[in-house]
Amino acid sequence: MHFAGPRSSEIGNVRVERKNRESVEISWETPLRDLIVSIYMGRSPVAIDRRSPAAKVRGKINVRISGLDPGTRYYFEVMPQGGPGVITAERLVPLEGPANFRDMGGYATSNGSRVRWGHIYRSDNLANLSEKDRAVLKQMGIGLVCDLRTTPETSKWPDRLPDDGSIDYLQIPIIHGEREFDFYWEKIGRGDVGWLTENFMIAANKRIIDEYGEMLGKIIHILAQPETPPMVFHCAGGRDRTGVCAALILLALGVPEETIIYDYCLSGVFISKRMEVINSRIRARGVDPATVALYYTAPPHFFVPVIEHIKEAYASSAHYLRTEAGISEETLDRLKQKLLE
Known part of the structure; x- marks a missing residue:
């Protein structure tokens, strides 16, 4: 599958991957080496808490978010400094019963x-x-x-x-x-x-x-x-x-x-x-x-x-x-x- 590459301070190909019951890894692509990226999160894509980032990194293209409640669905906004944020989430909703939700x-x-x-x-x-x-x-x-x-x-x-x-x-x-x-x-x-x-x-x-x-x-x-x-x-x-x-x-x-x-x-x-x-x-x-x-x-x-x-x-x-x-x-x-x- 082809993903368009990022432009300027934008980021592209943003992904969320479950690592264990209480943590996920968020990754992205960017052409900028020292780009500062902040991660905000919330329980709804329209209720992202932007008061304080869950993580903030510089010059990296991934970050792990830990301490998550296994019984809660989370949404994340990946916000590059000087560019628009991208809201994302896990593709799979990890449930105990259904395998393909x-x-x-x-x-x-x-x-x-x-x-x-x-x-x-x-x-x-x-x-x-x-x-x-x-x-x-x-x-x-x-x-x-x-x-x-x-x-x-x-x-x-x-x-x-x-x-x-x-x-x-x-x-x-x-x-x-x-x-x-x-x-x-x-x-x-x-x-x-x-x-x-x-x-x-x-x-x-x-x-x-x-x-x-x-x-x-x-x-x-x-x-x-x-x-x-x-x-x-x-x-x-x-x-x-x-x-x-x-x-x-x-x-x-x-x-x-x-x-x-x-x-x-x-x-x-x-x-x-x-x-x-x-x-x-x-x-x-x-x-x-x-x-x-x-x-x-x-x-x-x-x-x-x-x-x-x-x-x-x-x-x-x-x-x-x-x-x-x-x-x-x-x-x-x-x-x-x-x-x-």
Whole structure:
């Protein structure tokens, strides 16, 4: 993935990486050797405490912030002396249950804007949220969950949201493939795995584009409304149905295709860190994990054909959003006004 380099006293390629439960490392790029950089932090991207920096360095391109509360989501502003600050956060929200819950903020658009942090999240299923996880979601201000799973899935593995009703729930069911989720797992349980190929994965995602434009458009419509609170949309693993939805949102915002592919591939990165737990669940179903390993990967060649399909079958993403998803120019403008900075 290409990141634009910094100019003058600006900084670029700002990243936040979790080091342990109580610390993160923030890094950046700058052409200036002795640049003074201050780090401010807060619990919301609009509530950064700028009274006193959490760290201040000179001539460095990284700094570690320690003493963080593991149960709190933090946002940081990296402020170079004489230049504009950059608000950033961890891409992955480290939760005890979900493995692939992440903030879609921070991505640059083709015209130089950025997606706001703390407004839109994507995830795997929320059936295994712990009490601490539920507290984190409330602290983050999430007020709406859009569940892309079908009723047989949600009946077996319902989202475990806070009991106080602080988070609204909306089901927008989308099927990945030609049949329900259980149908494929029953085939796998019988040892029938010949169908689980790269071509199947690609075709299933193209099918979402072709058959669920109205459903995907509904999510974008909801997201564009000024009164819609920070929201998360998810499916089972947070990769395919969620990945297609995330791609259309980012395309609508003007984020480059290479960034969208990068965002898709992150599912493989984050899911791989939980494979020991995932494999134990697979074995509990009587299935050899090796036979379904392909399902838990997210290489770029799984998703590049999906982006190409949008352009080849519908002329452009803009045309698809307008004709298949039903997104008007007015809705698109509201979406950009709300989510870009």
